[in-house]
Amino acid sequence: MTHVAIIGGGPGGYEAALVAARLGAEVTVIERDGLGGSTVLTDCVPSKTLIATSDLITEVEGAAELGIEVPREIRADLAAVNERVKKLALAQSDDIAHRLSLNKIQYIKGSAHIESPGVVVATTDSGPQRIEADSILLATGAHPRVSPEAQPDGERILTWEQLYELRELPEHMIVVGSGVTGAEFASAYNGLGARVTLVSSRDRVLPGEDADAANVIEDVFKRHGMQVMGTSRMATVERRGDRVLVTLTDGRVVEGSHCLLALGSIPNTEGLGLDKAGVEIGDGGFIQVDKVSRTTARGIYAAGDCTGVLMLASVAAQQGRIAMSHLLGDTVRPLDLGNVASNIFTAPEIASVGLSQVEIDETGLQADVATLPLAANPRAKMQGVHDGFVKLFSRRGMGIIIGGVVVGPRASELIHSVSLAVSASLTVDQMAEAFTVYPSLSGSVAEVARRMHRQV
Structure with missing residues (x-):
């Protein structure tokens, strides 16, 4: 049985652990702060929970346009909001711990470093623990960058x-x-x-x-x-x-x-013993990896923000899954950043996938582009939505969708159909011919594709 030691319990670490266990490996996860890592405990999950409260207030404040009277000023009780944020983060961390336990994955709370090839030492409250492993995955994440001229005090x-x-x-x-x-x-x-x-x-x-x-x-x-x-x-x-x-x-x-x-962020790579292990570090202190998450050291993989590949939880998780599939001989498809969907949780949201306008311009790729404001969408009018648009990019002469941008409420949900089109190399005509509900915001995606039809 292959023994895999995973340093870091964020998305890159715990998703890798689940894949490795499913493929028959013995797995040990070492995490110092709690399962889920910063993504769950201090970053993505907390911030999006906070944003959910903000979004609700924004929607209610715009209710007058829909004929609803709001009798008083709406303000958040930040103490209650933050208590909810922290409670949800801990609950998510507990859910991850439960999943690992069900899959018989050992979890050690503590920090860790590579002592020598195949040997990881975990430092815990009860003392050091030596772990012999056939392979190691580094998924240590990153932390906020600060400046000597701007030192946080945690209060102001x-x-x-x-x-x-x-x-x-x-x-x-x-x-x-x-x-x-x-x-x-x-x-x-x-x-x-x-x-x-x-x-x-x-x-x-x-x-x-x-x-x-x-x-x-x-x-x-x-x-x-x-x-x-x-x-x-x-x-x-x-x-x-x-x-x-x-x-x-x-x-x-x-x-x-x-x-x-x-x-910005700084990768958590200090004190891991990477030099001794032969793991190459690149610009900014990020661990260098290839498209199947291998480092420059045999038997050592890396995933997530510590690699600087693309600092998204979804990418970290995919890197971790790819690493374990590659290590344990399962079918594996190398990481393709061209298909990554991402979202910015402002109000309105910005979601994107595939090639951007800048990338198209820089490569000189011949592409068509079409944009439709959400204000023209009947469902948007009903909901009082004024800001946002749907934009698609397609390969000129072929009509294959190569990228898209959606700006609007819940753009993170609307981008999925565009993501499917990009990953499956669908044409604008195929996108346009797929039925959408009327009225719906998703109808604007089909309408943009319809406007990009090129008559043969």
């Missing part, structure tokens, strides 16, 4: 892992960083009722996303009272009593009650 200056200890809604939250994390939390706290200032070093929010989608989001932010400071780079963040001062490189100072640092 915060990373996204520390937000859930807040008991009262910030009077004025300054969010530094306008990438996915910064935009999501700026949107969430704005929806919860806080005054929000978003400091962006680039000329627009979400600089890595579809430009049309980012412009919609920035317009919505500003319309809802958020101050968006473009081309503004943070120099320092300091606390003075119950106030926080964010000084920009051009000398301007932004004063608020709290500051969220959304400056």
Whole structure:
């Protein structure tokens, strides 16, 4: 029986463990913080739970358009919200522990490092534990990046892992960083009722996303009272009593009650013994892996944020599953990032899959593009939805769908049909011919495809 030691119990680790156990391996998972890792305990699950509350408030505040009277101002009880957030995160972690137990997977709570090829040492409360394994999977995740000029104190200056200890809604939250994390939390706290200032070093929010989608989001932010400071780079963040001062490189100072640092992530690779094991580290400290999750060291795989491949829970889980299938001789398809669907949980959401406009332009690929505003959709009109669109990209002359973007409420659900089309290389005509419900937001996906029909 093959013995697999997995360091890290996030999506990359626990999904790998389940596959390995199903394929007949003996599996040991070592996780220091709790099963589910940061994804479940301090990152994805908590943030999306918080956002769900914010989204509900936003929907209720727009109820007047649908003929519903809202008698008073709606505000969130942040203490109750955060208690719910933490309770749901722990419940999800317990569910994972139960699944591992049902599959007879050993779980050790503690930190770990590779002592030598095939030997992992777990440091637990009861002392070190030596584990001999035929193969090792590293799924150690990442943690928030901070700056020497902006040190979090856990009370007023915060990373996204520390937000859930807040008991009262910030009077004025300054969010530094306008990438996915910064935009999501700026949107969430704005929806919860806080005054929000978003400091962006680039000329627009979400600089890595579809430009049309980012412009919609920035317009919505500003319309809802958020101050968006473009081309503004943070120099320092300091606390003075119950106030926080964010000084920009051009000398301007932004004063608020709290500051969220959304400056990116650093992989958790220190102290793992990677040099001794022969595991190569690349730029930014990320573990180098190939498309089946192998590192440069024989018998050692890696998955998830510690690899920097694409920092999504779904990608981490897929990397872990691929690694174990490859290791244990099952059928395996190498990781294909061209088929990854992703979502940004702002209000409205941005979902995308396949090639982007930037990638199409950079490669010179001949492609057709069509966009349909959601405001033209009958269901959207009924629901009072004004912002958003559906955009599809297809290969010119062939009509094969190669990518798409959806901006709107529950875009994370609407993108699935586009994801199926991209992964199965469907044409716009095949997409258009599939029935959709009338009226429905998904009808806009078929309508865009219909408009891309090329008569033969």
